[in-house]
Amino acid sequence: xxxxxxxxxxxxxxxxxxKGVNFVGLRDAGDPVELAQRYTTEGADELxxxxxxxxxxxxxxxxxxxxDIAYHINIPFTVGGGxxxxxxxxxxxxAGADKVSLNSAIVRDPDLxxxxxDAFGSQAVVAAVDAKRVNNHWEVFVKGGSEAxxxxxxxxxxKTEQLGAGEILLxxxxxxxxxSGFDLDLLKxxxxxxxxxxxxxxxxxTIQHCCDAVKIGNADAVLAASIFHFKEIEIADLKAxxxxxxxxxxxxxxxxx
Numbered sequence: 417x418x419x420x421x422x423x424x425x426x427x428x429x430x431x432x433x434x435k436g437v438n439f440v441g442l443r444d445a446g447d448p449v450e451l452a453q454r455y456t457t458e459g460a461d462e463l464x465x466x467x468x469x470x471x472x473x474x475x476x477x478x479x480x481x482x483x484d485i486a487y488h489i490n491i492p493f494t495v496g497g498g499x500x501x502x503x504x505x506x507x508x509x510x511a512g513a514d515k516v517s518l519n520s521a522i523v524r525d526p527d528l529x530x531x532x533x534d535a536f537g538s539q540a541v542v543a544a545v546d547a548k549r550v551n552n553h554w555e556v557f558v559k560g561g562s563e564a565x566x567x568x569x570x571x572x573x574x575k576t577e578q579l580g581a582g583e584i585l586l587x588x589x590x591x592x593x594x595x596s597g598f599d600l601d602l603l604k605x606x607x608x609x610x611x612x613x614x615x616x617x618x619x620x621x622t623i624q625h626c627c628d629a630v631k632i633g634n635a636d637a638v639l640a641a642s643i644f645h646f647k648e649i650e651i652a653d654l655k656a657x658x659x660x661x662x663x664x665x666x667x668x669x670x671x672x673x
Contacts, residue, residue, distance in 0.1 A: 421461035421637035456489045467497025486512020519544040520558040533580030543576035548589040588618035595621025603633030
């Protein structure tokens with residue numbers, strides 16, 4: 417059985433790490449290169465870098481910053497934000513990313529998923545979905561959560577798998593930054609419909625929330641930001657608690673002389 421992954425997320429604006437609540441009210445959370453290095457030494461399994469205003473500001477992800485972070489870490493690294501073409505995906509991968517996260521661009525051009533997975537393999541293509549509960553269903557939002565699409569999130573996620581996405585980064589906009597727990601209903605619904613891994617995002621506030629996302633929501637990985645940035649939860653403590661609950665995780669052992 418594959419181990420469950422713990423993934424810190426660096427939301428980037430103007431070259432700095434930021435964090436908000438429900439996609440608004442952003443505050444500074446530190447230097448992204450320093451945070452990336454810290455998470456590598458603390459035993460994070462992967463890292464996600466999202467240039468959260470790239471699409472809204474109609475510009476490309478900060479390639480130089482991606483290169484800098486990749487140079488300083490030795491764990492898998494996913495990059496997203498403003499990536500619109502196969503050529504831009506190639507540029508990001510050559511800069512040192514292992515995977516790209518695609519959101520607004522694939523809603524506009526779903527075939528980009530197929531072209532990207534054909535060119536680089538499905539394992540390099542992460543379909544990021546920002547879902548918000550609207551009436552009795554979940555709807556897909558784009559442009560940093562600022563624009564409704566009318567797409568049913570569950571149907572859209574199934575389509576991304578069919579087109580060749582290798583993983584889903586699923587963010588509950590209702591829970592984002594609230595620290596009230598992941599949307600377990602959403603996670604269960606998504607995991608009942610697809611076979612590719614699902615990263616749970618939005619709502620992490622306690623160790624138990626992360627355990628529940630895996631055990632109840634069937635998530636393959638849990639992604640969080642502020643609880644790690646501000647050291648409210650240590651990655652080692654989280655992994656130890658998950659292991660104690662019978663969840664298979666990679667326990668990090670720092671090398672000593």
